Amino acid sequence: MRSLADRIEAYIKQMLEVSEQGFVELQRSEIAQIFACVPSQINYVLSTRFSPEQGYLVESRRGGGGYLRIIKLDVDSKEWLSDLIAMVDNSFVSQQAGEGLVDRLLEEEFLTDREALLVKAIISREALPVPLPQRDLVRAHLLKAVLVTLMRDEFQ
Amino acid sequence: MRSLADRIEAYIKQMLEVSEQGFVELQRSEIAQIFACVPSQINYVLSTRFSPEQGYLVESRRGGGGYLRIIKLDVDSKEWLSDLIAMVDNSFVSQQAGEGLVDRLLEEEFLTDREALLVKAIISREALPVPLPQRDLVRAHLLKAVLVTLMRDEFQ
DNA sequence: TATCTTTTGACCTTACTTGACCTTAGTTCC
DNA sequence: GGAACTAAGGTCAAGTAAGGTCAAAAGATA
Numbered sequence: 001m002r003s004l005a006d007r008i009e010a011y012i013k014q015m016l017e018v019s020e021q022g023f024v025e026l027q028r029s030e031i032a033q034i035f036a037c038v039p040s041q042i043n044y045v046l047s048t049r050f051s052p053e054q055g056y057l058v059e060s061r062r063g064g065g066g067y068l069r070i071i072k073l074d075v076d077s078k079e080w081l082s083d084l085i086a087m088v089d090n091s092f093v094s095q096q097a098g099e100g101l102v103d104r105l106l107e108e109e110f111l112t113d114r115e116a117l118l119v120k121a122i123i124s125r126e127a128l129p130v131p132l133p134q135r136d137l138v139r140a141h142l143l144k145a146v147l148v149t150l151m152r153d154e155f156q
Numbered sequence: 157m158r159s160l161a162d163r164i165e166a167y168i169k170q171m172l173e174v175s176e177q178g179f180v181e182l183q184r185s186e187i188a189q190i191f192a193c194v195p196s197q198i199n200y201v202l203s204t205r206f207s208p209e210q211g212y213l214v215e216s217r218r219g220g221g222g223y224l225r226i227i228k229l230d231v232d233s234k235e236w237l238s239d240l241i242a243m244v245d246n247s248f249v250s251q252q253a254g255e256g257l258v259d260r261l262l263e264e265e266f267l268t269d270r271e272a273l274l275v276k277a278i279i280s281r282e283a284l285p286v287p288l289p290q291r292d293l294v295r296a297h298l299l300k301a302v303l304v305t306l307m308r309d310e311f312q
Numbered sequence: 313t314a315t316c317t318t319t320t321g322a323c324c325t326t327a328c329t330t331g332a333c334c335t336t337a338g339t340t341c342c
Numbered sequence: 343g344g345a346a347c348t349a350a351g352g353t354c355a356a357g358t359a360a361g362g363t364c365a366a367a368a369g370a371t372a
Contacts, residue, residue, distance in 0.1 A: 003221030003359095005328060028351060038330055043352065048327085063337025066350035096327085115271060118305050122278055124215075127301035129294060130286065132325085138285060138294070145283035149274050159370090161318060184361055194320055199362065204317085219327025222360040 008035055008045045016072050023071040046070070053087050054100035055080075055108075075108050078151055085147045092136035098123045098143055110150050119146055164191055164201045172228055178309050179227040202226070208241055208304045229307040237266070241303045248292035254279040254299055266306050275302055 008031065015024045032039040050056035050070055057071040073080065084101070093101075099120055106116040121127060123139045130138050149155055158166075164187065171180045188195040202224070206212035211231035216224045231238060240257070249257070255276055262272040277283060279295045286294055305311060 003219075003328060006221060029349090039351075040331080040353080041329065044328070060351060061337075062335070062349085062351040064349045065338070066336085068351080094326095112270075114268075114311055115274060117308065117311060118271060118274065118302060121301040121305040122298055124301065127297050129297050130290075134286075141283050141285050142278055145277040145280065146274060149277040152273070155270060155273060159318065185359090195361075196321080196363080197319065200318070216361060217327080218325070218359085218361045220329070220359050222327075224361080 004035060004037055004041065005045050005048070008037075008042065009049045011035075012045070012050070012070060016070065022074060023069055025067050025069045027066070028068055042068070048096065049100065051097060051100070053084065053093070053097055055104040075104075080108075081110070081147055081151050085144055085151075088140050088144050088147065091140050092133060093123075093140040093143060094136055095123060095125055095139070098139055101143060105150070119143075160191060160193060160197065161201050161204070164193075164198065165205045167191075168201070168206070168226060172226065179225055181223050181225045183222070184224055198224070208300070208307070209238065209245070211238075211307075213304055213308065227308065229304070230309050231307065234307050236264070237303050237307050241300055244296050244300050244303065247296050248289060249279075249296040249299060250292055251279060251281055251295070254295050257299060261306070275299075 011031070011034075012024065012026075015026070016022075028039050028042045031042050035041070046058050046068070050058055052073075055073045055075060057073055059069040059071065061067055088101075102111065102116050102119050102123070105111045105119075106113065111119065123142055125135070128135050128138055167187070167190075168180065168182075171182070172178075184195050184198045187198050191197070202214050206214055206226055208229065211229045213227040213229055214224060215227065216222070244257075258267065258272050258275050258279075261267045262269070267275065279298055281291070284291050284294055
């Protein structure tokens with residue numbers, strides 16, 4: 001049974017797909033009502049599935065007329081790759097966040113299906129016999145190596 | 157009298173037969189309940205009967221909505237890969253040896269040029285911020301993950 | 313009897329869910 | 343124009359729901 005968080009994630013991605021403009025605006029309390037959950041659940045979904053490394057930006061405003069705006073970063077250029085490299089550099093990346101990144105690279109056709117499978121296998125816990133928190137550091141390095149390779153000219 | 161482990165093994169293999177997609181998803185606690193045993197018994201069965209060497213890959217997720225996914229590998233047409241997995245398993249692999257392996261995979265057309273570049277980047281010294289001799293161990297694990305992925309059905 | 317396999321349970325890690333409390337932005341009313 | 347009120351969203355810690363690990367005990371086998 002998929003979790004509530006998964007379903008909310010799918011719902012938002014669906015809205016993004018439909019939207020055309022590359023972003024959606026919604027009310028936290030409204031979504032919470034649709035899924036019959038506490039509002040803070042939405043924040044959990046946003047922070048675990050719509051992070052910058054995963055290619056999303058979330059803007060918001062409080063108070064009357066408040067909203068959440070979820071923006072799918074446009075990534076037609078290599079600039080995005082360098083941004084990602086900067087983000088990943090010297091950071092810690094969980095398996096979940098890493099898979100999100102790979103999914104995004106796949107979506108933007110920087111990677112093929114096969115390549116995405118390979119990279120996911122490589123950043124999985126079982127492939128990295130290193131204790132935490134070092135493991136998340138190694139994973140970040142691996143992803144950086146992948147991103148750098150994607151920027152190489154021979155790689156087209 | 158067949159052991160509990162044997163019966164659980166048979167049960168899962170039966171499910172795989174039926175499945176069509178080449179994998180099954182199940183809950184550890186659910187299976188444990190069916191066989192009235194402790195959940196960790198399922199891990200025992202998975203690790204002794206569903207290893208990559210035996211032609212299976214197990215993925216999992218913890219937490220709410222967690223699951224086990226058991227994937228049947230395409231083992232018949234790829235005997236050579238199984239042999240390589242056995243070689244790499246629990247060994248230390250230098251960067252040079254690793255690159256040699258990748259080159260062979262490329263020659264045999266198990267990998268494309270791009271994939272080979274990616275894998276080489278991943279097993280390079282710079283991508284692995286781990287001191288020797290541990291680094292060679294991590295590299296071995298990474299190569300094993302690659303080889304196992306090559307045996308997946310979706311990877312055609 | 314010695315060794316190998318299986319079974320069990322205590323303890324661990326990861327992921328998700330909930331709710332109490334906080335901050336910010338408008339709105340209304342002297 | 344400030345005080346009080348209302349309408350959002352934000353944070354964080356505790357609780358819950360999975361699966362993972364490891365070692366000891368029990369059972370099977372040679």
